[in-house]
Amino acid sequence: MKLSTLTSAMFGAAFAASAAVADGFPERPINLIAPFNAGGGTDLLLRGLAPHFAEAIGSDVFVSNMAGGSGTVAASALQGQRPDGYQMAYMSVTVSTIQPQIKNVPYGVDSWTPICSVAASPTMLFVTADSPFQSMEDVVSAVKAEPGKYVYGSSGPGAITHLTMVSAFAGLGIIDDMKHLPFQGSGPAIKELTAGNIQFFGDTEILMKRGDFRPLVVFNSERVEGFPDVPTATEVGIAAPLNELYLWGGLFAPAGLEPDVTAKLEAACEGAVASDGFQEFAANSGTVINYRGAEEFDAFFRAQYESNAALIEAAGL
Amino acid sequence: MLSSLPDAIAILLSFEGLVVLVLGTVLGIILGAMPGIGSTVAVAIVLPFTLTMSQAPAILLLLAVYAGSVYGGSIAAILINTPGTPQSAATCLDGYPMAQRGEAGLALGWATVASVVGGLISAVVLIFAAPQLASVALEFGPIETFALILLGMTCIVSVSTGSVVKGLLAGMIGIFLSTVGGDPILGEMRFTFGNWQLFAGFNLLAVVIGVFALSEVFMRASVHISKVSELVAFNGIVLPSRAMWRGRLRNLSKSVVIGNLIGVLPGTGAATAAFISYAEGRRSSPNRAGFGKGEPDGIVSSEAANNAVTGGALVPTMALGIPGDAITAVMLATLTLHGITPGPKLVEDNPTLIAAIFTGFFIINLLLLPLGMLLSRVAAPILRVREAFMMTAIVILCAVGIYFVRGNPFDLLVMGGAGVVGFLLRRQGVPMAPLVIGMVLGPTLELTLRQGLILTDGNFLAFFTGHPIALVLALAACVALMLPVWRALRARSTA
Numbered sequence: 001m002k003l004s005t006l007t008s009a010m011f012g013a014a015f016a017a018s019a020a021v022a023d024g025f026p027e028r029p030i031n032l033i034a035p036f037n038a039g040g041g042t043d044l045l046l047r048g049l050a051p052h053f054a055e056a057i058g059s060d061v062f063v064s065n066m067a068g069g070s071g072t073v074a075a076s077a078l079q080g081q082r083p084d085g086y087q088m089a090y091m092s093v094t095v096s097t098i099q100p101q102i103k104n105v106p107y108g109v110d111s112w113t114p115i116c117s118v119a120a121s122p123t124m125l126f127v128t129a130d131s132p133f134q135s136m137e138d139v140v141s142a143v144k145a146e147p148g149k150y151v152y153g154s155s156g157p158g159a160i161t162h163l164t165m166v167s168a169f170a171g172l173g174i175i176d177d178m179k180h181l182p183f184q185g186s187g188p189a190i191k192e193l194t195a196g197n198i199q200f201f202g203d204t205e206i207l208m209k210r211g212d213f214r215p216l217v218v219f220n221s222e223r224v225e226g227f228p229d230v231p232t233a234t235e236v237g238i239a240a241p242l243n244e245l246y247l248w249g250g251l252f253a254p255a256g257l258e259p260d261v262t263a264k265l266e267a268a269c270e271g272a273v274a275s276d277g278f279q280e281f282a283a284n285s286g287t288v289i290n291y292r293g294a295e296e297f298d299a300f301f302r303a304q305y306e307s308n309a310a311l312i313e314a315a316g317l
Numbered sequence: 318m319l320s321s322l323p324d325a326i327a328i329l330l331s332f333e334g335l336v337v338l339v340l341g342t343v344l345g346i347i348l349g350a351m352p353g354i355g356s357t358v359a360v361a362i363v364l365p366f367t368l369t370m371s372q373a374p375a376i377l378l379l380l381a382v383y384a385g386s387v388y389g390g391s392i393a394a395i396l397i398n399t400p401g402t403p404q405s406a407a408t409c410l411d412g413y414p415m416a417q418r419g420e421a422g423l424a425l426g427w428a429t430v431a432s433v434v435g436g437l438i439s440a441v442v443l444i445f446a447a448p449q450l451a452s453v454a455l456e457f458g459p460i461e462t463f464a465l466i467l468l469g470m471t472c473i474v475s476v477s478t479g480s481v482v483k484g485l486l487a488g489m490i491g492i493f494l495s496t497v498g499g500d501p502i503l504g505e506m507r508f509t510f511g512n513w514q515l516f517a518g519f520n521l522l523a524v525v526i527g528v529f530a531l532s533e534v535f536m537r538a539s540v541h542i543s544k545v546s547e548l549v550a551f552n553g554i555v556l557p558s559r560a561m562w563r564g565r566l567r568n569l570s571k572s573v574v575i576g577n578l579i580g581v582l583p584g585t586g587a588a589t590a591a592f593i594s595y596a597e598g599r600r601s602s603p604n605r606a607g608f609g610k611g612e613p614d615g616i617v618s619s620e621a622a623n624n625a626v627t628g629g630a631l632v633p634t635m636a637l638g639i640p641g642d643a644i645t646a647v648m649l650a651t652l653t654l655h656g657i658t659p660g661p662k663l664v665e666d667n668p669t670l671i672a673a674i675f676t677g678f679f680i681i682n683l684l685l686l687p688l689g690m691l692l693s694r695v696a697a698p699i700l701r702v703r704e705a706f707m708m709t710a711i712v713i714l715c716a717v718g719i720y721f722v723r724g725n726p727f728d729l730l731v732m733g734g735a736g737v738v739g740f741l742l743r744r745q746g747v748p749m750a751p752l753v754i755g756m757v758l759g760p761t762l763e764l765t766l767r768q769g770l771i772l773t774d775g776n777f778l779a780f781f782t783g784h785p786i787a788l789v790l791a792l793a794a795c796v797a798l799m800l801p802v803w804r805a806l807r808a809r810s811t812a
Contacts, residue, residue, distance in 0.1 A: 006789055034649060035533070037357065037361070037643060038358070038361030038362075038647075040646070040647075040650070041650065043361075044650055044654065047364075047368075048368075048654075064724050065361075065723065065724070065725055066722060066723055066725060068516060068518075068723070068725075069498065069499060069502075069513070069517040070519025072513060072514075072516050073513060073514070073516055073517050073725070076513035076514075076516070077725070102504065103504075103506060103516070104506065105513055105516075107515060128344065136733055145602075149772070151771075151772065156501070156504070157499075157500075157501075157502065157503055157504030179771055179772075180771070181459075181768055181771055181772065182501065182502055182504075182768075183764075183765065183768075184501060185646070187583060187639050187640045187646060188639075189584050189640055190638075191454070191583050192458060192459075192632065192636070193456070193635065193638045194455060194639070195455040195456075195458060197458045197459065198771065206653070207657055208611075209660070210638045210658065210659055210660045211638060211660050212660070212661055213635075219369060259718030281645060281654075284653075284655070284656050285653055285654050286653065299707045317504060
């Protein structure tokens, strides 16, 4: 008797809780998942955002790490979770749009409720400061003169660094005359660029600034502020859809989140991104803030998913 | 940089500086000693605290935890045969037999002194020779690294206690386990059978803890159940006397050099250094006959080398802005958050900060000795509990540590599976160290081999014709393989 009263009370409470989920949300701490190791770029960004997100939503927020498989382990784990708004992952362009199209992962374009985008930086192709290449024209003529001689690096197959190289060299029609040398992470690749084992590498501006490097082209819709002399991909003759490439990222919850909860999370994200604290953090860490609300981000994400298929095709992944 | 020393020392002697150095080292030793929590996780745990600190203390805290955790790993390796970090796996090989012999305090003494010496010398090298050593790192491309790892692989033979064939078998199993997951060149999935949990491969730490610690627990459980006994007798660290060092200094200095050089090379790391140094000790030490049975030189080889890596890894990080491993990458990210751009001009632009970091690193290594002795004295009573309780505690600690790292229950299954397989293999006399070596070195061996083949258009001979460093290392690997054969033949002919 006692037990059944308790059980029914529990069921009743659970039912009441689910009916009032949007009103009371959030009732417990929210988990933001970084699909990469602690200390990496994604992790730091999320840890910079978390306290401001917590303030905006009025609940505790904690960051957890679930690294592995270029971010696919965390994304695969999250897609199977209940869409209650208490778990979200910060996913980049590669985790959300590239990996599901090249690997047999249990998630795809319809697995998510996009909440908001947070950051986006255009990528750049660069060479060492003492490199003979001053422009992409130099590169094209050198590669055509000696096919098979030049090597471009990446931080791993399918990574944003790889896609930058593919956009540039496939866009200019010389990729088949070049060799691809993948590394594990940008650090070793940059070392080999300095040592001369690879001639080209591509990443965002913040990484490019770490060494004595010269950017040759930027994959942005217009020239970037810090480098007014560096031409855009369109200017050097790279056609759409390979002419623009951004390392973007944002918060995703599993598909089927209640609209009320989505709205609450979206508002909190907007408040957190706009907060003075996060703005200062972004300025210090070289994060290029690019906020999009849930609806806009959903459309952007789906468009990217489709247009990146061309990139994957060109990369031969 | 030397001219900024007074300013740097003022930073270190401030209240914040001292607190960070002492607390960071203590925390590092404790976290390193906990099974499953490797150096990377230890550094990540303190990372959030650095965000509110000023520049120098922030980096010093990370450094203190880093150096402390590398040393701390040896404590659990020696006392309970559970490497707290993968880089301490080689320390188990002689540390635990020594502890079982009743010399746990002395074994830890050797480990402590070797760690401190290794760390201190690497700090001095860092202060005076960072730019020169950084250029050495640039000489090591994929092909040179491949040859170095090849040399490292030969230590499978030297750590194979009992049967070399069984050791090679274990090594192959280790290499095979390391191929599960994403292909490093093509990105395709291997041996995952469509299971996304395997996309990241087997977690190295989970396997190491499984085959060393869990299998040990199973072994003990299978041998005797009711006997009430202390695991190992331990009353605190006993430092080796000066007389005991006779004939061992050469091995110590060699290990420090190996650790420093390997630390400088991005993408190799402390575990690789410890194994290569152990193999070299086993080859050349006058006490080599006792290796694997509780020989202090084995502990010294492994511990001096893995602590010397800490200073070495900072060389390319500080001189070139290129992180050597996951931990130095975290440090560079922290610098960025504090508004400093890492890169070739880092030292030039921030002389005081760098001087503070380098001298602070020296002090951290000095602190390892007193703090290590203090902490192990505090920890000693814990080891006096009954064996059954201790074993249970080890299993729980390992499980908590492994789950904590990635929050993935699958890693627990990997650890349990590795424990059972390790137990079965050990019952058949298959040594476990080669398996770990295979798993640690396998990925780098494969990656650099395939990178090299891309660079030479598939011509393996060109690895050695155009790369003198690679040629020398490959020849050294051949010698290392032939030496035991040659020695055995000579012993037979004189007999």
